[in-house]
Amino acid sequence: MNVARRLDPSWRTALEQLQPGELRFDEPLAPWCSIRAGGHAEALVRPASPQQLVELLKLAHAGGIPVSTLGGGANTLVGDGGVPGITLKLPADFVPEQLEPGRITLGGGSAITRLITVMKQQQRVGAEFLAGIPGTLGGAVTMNAGTKHGECMSIVEAVELATPAGLGWVDAAQLPHEYRHTSLPPGAIVTRVRFVLPEGDLEASKAQMDLDLAYRKRTQPLSQPNFGSVFTNPKGDFAGRLIEAVQLKGHTLGRAQFSMLHANWIVNLGGATAADVTALMDLATLRVREAHGIALHPEVKRIGVFL
Numbered sequence: 001m002n003v004a005r006r007l008d009p010s011w012r013t014a015l016e017q018l019q020p021g022e023l024r025f026d027e028p029l030a031p032w033c034s035i036r037a038g039g040h041a042e043a044l045v046r047p048a049s050p051q052q053l054v055e056l057l058k059l060a061h062a063g064g065i066p067v068s069t070l071g072g073g074a075n076t077l078v079g080d081g082g083v084p085g086i087t088l089k090l091p092a093d094f095v096p097e098q099l100e101p102g103r104i105t106l107g108g109g110s111a112i113t114r115l116i117t118v119m120k121q122q123q124r125v126g127a128e129f130l131a132g133i134p135g136t137l138g139g140a141v142t143m144n145a146g147t148k149h150g151e152c153m154s155i156v157e158a159v160e161l162a163t164p165a166g167l168g169w170v171d172a173a174q175l176p177h178e179y180r181h182t183s184l185p186p187g188a189i190v191t192r193v194r195f196v197l198p199e200g201d202l203e204a205s206k207a208q209m210d211l212d213l214a215y216r217k218r219t220q221p222l223s224q225p226n227f228g229s230v231f232t233n234p235k236g237d238f239a240g241r242l243i244e245a246v247q248l249k250g251h252t253l254g255r256a257q258f259s260m261l262h263a264n265w266i267v268n269l270g271g272a273t274a275a276d277v278t279a280l281m282d283l284a285t286l287r288v289r290e291a292h293g294i295a296l297h298p299e300v301k302r303i304g305v306f307l
């Protein structure tokens with residue numbers, strides 16, 4: 001599906017002249033998102049370096065071109081009307097990896113699995129709870145991704161951010177964070193993340209990850225396109241329990257379904273649109289509010305135009 005609003009052709013030319021890295025116009029975004037739904041990016045840009053990214057942000061800022069950021073797309077729903085302006089996606093090899101004793105610095109576009117691999121190589125521990133969570137480190141910081149065993153920001157020392165004003169490091173302590181959310185300055189892009197990981201019991205670390213991955217395989221519909229938990233858990237309760245209690249487990253609208261395996265997960269049965277997914281989310285929000293007086297809040301981020 002095409003984007004609802006197109007860039008002024010002069011910006012298309014300015015973007016091409018900037019040579020901001022890999023540049024594709026009218027790029028389908030469904031293949032870049034784990035739920036495999038949604039429309040096209042008006043312009044998908046993959047800058048090759050932080051400097052190139054800053055130049056791109058300057059151009060967008062000066063021209064009033066909207067910028068949306070996609071990491072691994074494991075927590076994002078793209079509207080069927082597509083994403084106007086620039087959709088940014090940092091490559092995995094955007095910056096060189098940096099290893100110091102006890103510290104691992106990786107790019108914002110690197111996969112979370114890369115952190116786990118490097119942690120093991122460096123014989124460090126502490127990031128076990130991130131094993132099995134898909135996506136990038138930029139996404140993990142923004143979402144403060146984690147499980148009941150820990151959350152991303154607890155092992156981050158500092159992040160490098162890009163804005164139209166340039167690049168700069170910010171201590172994690174300066175970035176307010178809570179359950180599934182980190183407050184970044186508006187429009188800031190995470191370009192590098194520095195983790196502090198201690199020495200520890202490597203066998204116990206491996207055993208914990210094996211246990212978590214086996215649990216995920218048993219309890220999550222990993223063979224179908226999905227974007228993990230749809231709603232955050234209300235304090236003292238579980239979104240999945242509430243959705244099940246209003247008889248929506250397994251409920252299907254269009255080609256999207258609340259998973260039979262885990263009620264707080266929506267799966268794409270093949271050919272689902274973002275509208276199918278949104279309709280299911282709206283239905284659950286309504287039913288849970290009516291039945292329990294509890295407001296469900298989406299964990300999933302939406303970008304683009306929803307028709």
Ligand SMILES: Cc1cc2nc3c(=O)[nH]c(=O)nc-3n(C[C@H](O)[C@H](O)[C@H](O)COP(=O)(O)OP(=O)(O)OC[C@H]3O[C@@H](n4cnc5c(N)ncnc54)[C@H](O)[C@@H]3O)c2cc1C
Nearest residue numbers: 071072073074075076135136138139140142145146190228
């Ligand atoms: C099978 C499955 C299991 C999951 N399990 C868990 C789990 O156990 N715990 C959990 O917390 N989550 C889980 N998730 C959700 C998801 O994996 C996490 O939220 C992850 O952190 C998303 O990373 P991403 O790079 O894919 O982010 P995206 O979905 O691409 O983006 C998420 C948000 O981060 C922003 N963003 C991405 N990169 C950057 C950047 N470089 N700079 C600034 N902003 C950026 C985006 O604009 C968006 O607002 C799961 C998802 C799936 C599909």
